[in-house]
Amino acid sequence: MNTAINTDNRDDVRRESAAALTPEIVAHIEVCTRDEHAHSHLIGILHRVQEHFGYLGAEQMDAVAQLLQVPTAKVTGVATFYHFFRLAPRGRFVISVCMGTACYVKGAERVVERFKDELGIQFGETTSDGLFSLEATRCLGTCGLAPVAMIGDKIFGGMTPDQVPGLIEKHVKLWDEEKKKQV
Ligand code: FES
Numbered sequence: 001m002n003t004a005i006n007t008d009n010r011d012d013v014r015r016e017s018a019a020a021l022t023p024e025i026v027a028h029i030e031v032c033t034r035d036e037h038a039h040s041h042l043i044g045i046l047h048r049v050q051e052h053f054g055y056l057g058a059e060q061m062d063a064v065a066q067l068l069q070v071p072t073a074k075v076t077g078v079a080t081f082y083h084f085f086r087l088a089p090r091g092r093f094v095i096s097v098c099m100g101t102a103c104y105v106k107g108a109e110r111v112v113e114r115f116k117d118e119l120g121i122q123f124g125e126t127t128s129d130g131l132f133s134l135e136a137t138r139c140l141g142t143c144g145l146a147p148v149a150m151i152g153d154k155i156f157g158g159m160t161p162d163q164v165p166g167l168i169e170k171h172v173k174l175w176d177e178e179k180k181k182q183v
Contacts (some may be wrong), residue, residue, distance in 0.1 A: 014067065016063075018067070020063035021049065021067075029045055032068065038068060039068070042070065054089055055090065056085055061076055083124075088126060089130070092130060093133070094152065095132055096135045097112050098137050100138050103139075103147040106146040108147040110161050111147050114162075122134070131171075142157060
């Protein structure tokens with residue numbers, strides 16, 4: 001009689017990993033693993049994960065590592081290396097300040113510094129209340145309005161540092177109104 005205990009928990013790990021993603025992403029990873037160079041699909045897979053979840057959480061990165069059979073350190077290494085990957089959820093309002101040439105020349109950096117001071121965060125960070133995220137962006141195609149910031153899908157042109165507190169205040173009020181409507 002075979003009394004050996006089965007210590008192979010690969011199926012459990014696979015099931016848990018799949019549960020951290022979506023069926024579509026899991027199916028895509030499965031297709032990628034059939035490729036001789038499966039590892040080369042890592043960036044594309046992480047893009048899909050971020051597109052769905054809004055950011056790359058530790059649980060999702062671990063799941064990708066398990067299913068693609070690559071070390072977790074490689075996945076987190078890639079995720080932290082490229083600026084377009086986000087490792088934390090974004091705030092309710094994403095403030096993108098254009099750092100393109102026209103905006104830079106017209107003083108975008110001073111506007112950015114004011115946003116950083118007022119919000120107490122750096123580029124790529126989110127305020128602790130989850131309200132604002134601050135990001136740098138390339139040319140938004142509205143150079144005539146430089147310097148330009150975008151909040152959500154709204155463009156704010158001719159920005160000056162002194163306009164920053166009012167703009168933040170306006171969005172805090174918007175958030176208060178949203179919350180009231182939810183009650
Ligand atoms: S450089 Fe800022 S909008 Fe073009």
